[in-house]
Amino acid sequence: MVAKIIDGKAISEKMRAGLAKEVSNLVRHMPKPGLAVIVVGDDPASHVYVRSKAKQTIEVGMESFEYQLPASASEHQLLDLVATLNNDExxxxxxxxxxxxxxxNAEKVLRAIAPAKDVDGFHPLNVGLVATGSGGMVPCTPLGSMILIKSVRDNIAGLNAVIVGRSNIVGKPMAQLLLQESCTVTIAHSRTADLPAVVGAADILVAAVGRPEMVRGTWVKPGSVVIDVGINRVAAPDGKSKLVGDVAFGECLDRAAAITPVPGGVGPMTISCLLQNTLRAATARRA
Incomplete structure (x- = not known):
């Protein structure tokens, strides 16, 4: 058995094409949806990511607003900008x-975003709504991961799902989404006793622990679906660097039924889900 490679890039492109059609229909009778992105400081990776977000926002027909603050900007300045955007129609x-x-204080800043405009799904109100299955904005990476899972196995009710990683951004909301699909869910992490055995019971494995190739192929249950959220830069044999996930990809190819690559798996889905959340927010606000 050779695992099916889940092509997140292709799935996200199809998703954005559908969003573009929805936006085109929407703007016939209301203003374009608008996404504002704030970046503080000069981190090169952040700026590359923000440019990609802006490009794809415009491509689907939405307005893109980018705000860059210097690394020396105060918390008060950032909070003032968030307040201004909360009130910007x-x-x-x-x-x-x-x-x-x-x-x-990142938590203070994220709490300051109006829940209706919190397209990252990090505000406590949205976290609570997702946790109780009552709606709310779903964080983009877990939402994208779920779409990838359902692309290869639509009915996952009753399956054992293991998430390696307990972050508020990925691990915990991912668990809520899987519970809503009637999976039996285990949240594991780097300090879990006998982690290989826990992983080995997973019909669905989501790795989001932030350690390069921590999950070995021998841990993975034959026939499982593996979603690798990790993005880690490591040294390559040629002296340069390369991106790898939290899963030893090559070791899993003859064990898993389906697996996401890194790069080209979960990463592209995150921006597409951000745009989907923005369209959803625009529709709700302007209904």
Whole structure:
């Protein structure tokens, strides 16, 4: 058995094409949806990611608003900008690019975003709504991961799902989404006793622990679906660097039924889900 490679890039492109059609229909009778992205500091990776978000936002027919603050910007300045965007009728979604400089309390900033414009799904109100199955904005990476899972196995009710990683951004909301699909869910992490055995029971494995190739092929249950959320830069044999996930991809190809690559798996889905959340926010606000 050779695992099916789940092509997140192709799935996300199809998803954005559908969003573009929805936006085109929407703007016939209301203003374009608008996404505002705030980046603080000069981290090159953050700026590359923000440019990609802006490009894809415009491609689907939405308005893109980008705000760049210097690394020396105060927490008060950032909070003032968030408050301004909360009251800006052109803006339907607000995203603050993480990480923030150490002198800024990220949790305080994320709580300041209006829940209706919280397209990242990090505000406590949205977290609670998702946890109780009552709606709310779903964080983009877990939402994208679920779409990839359902692309290869539509009915997952009753399956054992294991998430390696307990972050508020991926692990915990991923567990809520899987519970809503009637999976039996285990959240594991780097300190779980006998982690290989726990992983080995997974029909669906979501790796989001942030350690390069931590999950070995021998851990993976034959026939399982493996979603690798990790993005880690490591040294390559040629002296350069390369991106790898949290799963030893090559070792899993003859064990898993389906697996996401890194790059080209979960990553492209995150931006597409951000745009989907923005469209959803715009529709709800302007209904």
């Amino acid at each position: 052109r803006v339907d979604g607000i995203l603050v690019q993480l990480p923030l400089p150490h002198h800024i």
